[in-house]
Amino acid sequence: MSARISRTLIFVAMLLCSRVLAEWNVATEFRIVRVPVRAGVEIVEQFSEERTTPDAMNTLARLLQKGEATVVTEVFGKGVSGVLQTIEHIEEHRYPTEFEAPNPQFAPQATSGLAIPAVRTVMDVRNTGTALQYEMEVAADGLILSGRVACVHVRHLGDLRYEYGVRADGLKYYVEQPNFLVLRSSADVVMKSGLPHLTGSFVAADVPGQMELQIVTMKTAQIGVSASSEGGNEVKQSSRMDVRRYRLTVEDGTRARIAITREKRDPSEVLNAMMRDSKATLSLCASLPSVPNQQNVQENIIEFRYPTEFEPPGRVLALMDTATRQRELRIATARVRKIISGFHGPPQPYSSPFNLPAVPQTTFEVRNTGSTIQSESGSVGEKDASVMLNLSMHEVGWSGFTRRLKAVEPQGERVYDYQPKSATQKTTENRALPVGKWVLQAFHKRPAPFNDVEITIVRIKTNHVQFTHQKP
């Protein structure tokens, strides 16, 4: 009897205890810190290994205290493991995306008087600020977290004005489009509870001489009691790929290439020394954490909006000097007067009929300029000397507008279209990379108007993390 009672009580206890599940809360701190480029290169190097990560945080703390570094944004959130969590600190930026020409009765006066610029008909919203999304699993001992972390930081860089006309008294007609800077990283990570992890590093286009570091720290806290027994040990591999791109003159770039390829010197030592001597500038310093066979992405882009549709006859007067614009307007005015004088209709509401044939840009498209890096690495054993890497690097640079002759009007005026020009470099490769060593990845000469070279170097480091997992 007592054996049966014991069995029953044990059964009841197990049934009740199994309702109290092992839960882990993950507290997440996310910071973006802006530092000078040279200090940033040193800090990124310190973040590349677990044992030197505390040195990176000490360097940051020292720079913050001296005022040489600033915290761009800082957010904190908490959530349970295994579920997608989101933290956002944003501002909604509204801007017009479509425009219409005003009604002809509102034709602008030649000198002064009532003027209706382009009518803004459709608005769109873009979130600027910071957003963090993550979904993490926690090992049984609570010390190791693994999962996907995605961070994005967006800034409004200002509005670009596209002029479509100038009145004789200098009043400009324009439509405007915003440009946004986007710094984004998305990667699978393996990290230790409480140890800061660098999820992205960027050379920001709007702050010369500065770099921005995205740092995540996660701490676990157990809720509830685990009823499961301990499982086995497992080893998870994590890796970090560092990509740096330096800009140099053709002569200095050639000198650097000879030192790397013929003299077999370490690429990062050669290029960092040239940077210290002000012969090289760092245009890209990306640090991508990842796990094998998972894709990770880092983007440092500007969303550049430009017009693609115009009201006919489609003349765009953007970026012309005043004298040219005045000349264009005089020609347009003369043409209109010729047309109206031959038209037998009711008198116009305003004494000086003046109807710009150059009506506004009405629809816009977005072109991402900047760099996008995607990588996926294979697995590597603890003693392996190389790892397979699938790497795609895409760099787009904006190099101004191109003017194309569209038509010649009967009276002899030339009508032009203006469209943006961009220079693109792209490499996609699948190669074996030595573990822990810098390698020359690309040497590009940039076309006019730049006429310089860009040298890209890459390094991958791996880390094997042992943790205890629960048996299901």
Added chain:
Amino acid sequence: MKFAIQFIATFLLGVFCARANWNVHTELTVVVLPKMEAANLLPDLRDDAKIEAAFAKVEQLVEKGTARLEARLATKSDSGTKAEAKQVEELSYATEWDQPEPIGGGKVPAVAVNPSSFEKRDVGVLFSSEATASADGSVIRLKLDHSHVRFLGWKEFEAARLPDNSKVTIKEPRFAANRGTSELAIPKGSRTLLGTYAVPEKPAETEIFVLRAWTTPTAK
């Protein structure tokens, strides 16, 4: 046979315990602190073992007027059901406009830019939770959405220029939001820091969201 009866009785006992009814209470407090004060308090606010003492200090700062209480929202619901609370102002704003029309008939021409379509936005603190208590009510699992939406002002776009060179403008609102979506498991009766954010356009301030949750058995 006797074992089978014991098994069924035990099973039913377990099922009964699993279905014990709980009310889950949540309380969200949103406070804006000076950044210096926040820097001193945040390490303890982030530690679940020290948060009560740290939160008491936050409340003292609110009392003195050093910190600003933005909202205190509370909900009560059956375990497993959703609850919402909000403290907002509804702001309407135009999203589409007609072509400008001339108005008046006097010497100086004038123009009207008529809005043709509106949207509405809740500005303030919003909170929703779906809370499930464990069988014994000791642990609460919550699915949470918290946000504080602020209205920052109007952005103007020129719609017309009058003869005296003054502008007729259309306006679009600027909103900022601090928000988070999360799932959390906390012991009943405990308090936890849900999120910290910067305050838009006020770099010297920090906003904190603190959650407390507890259970009570449903009355029978």
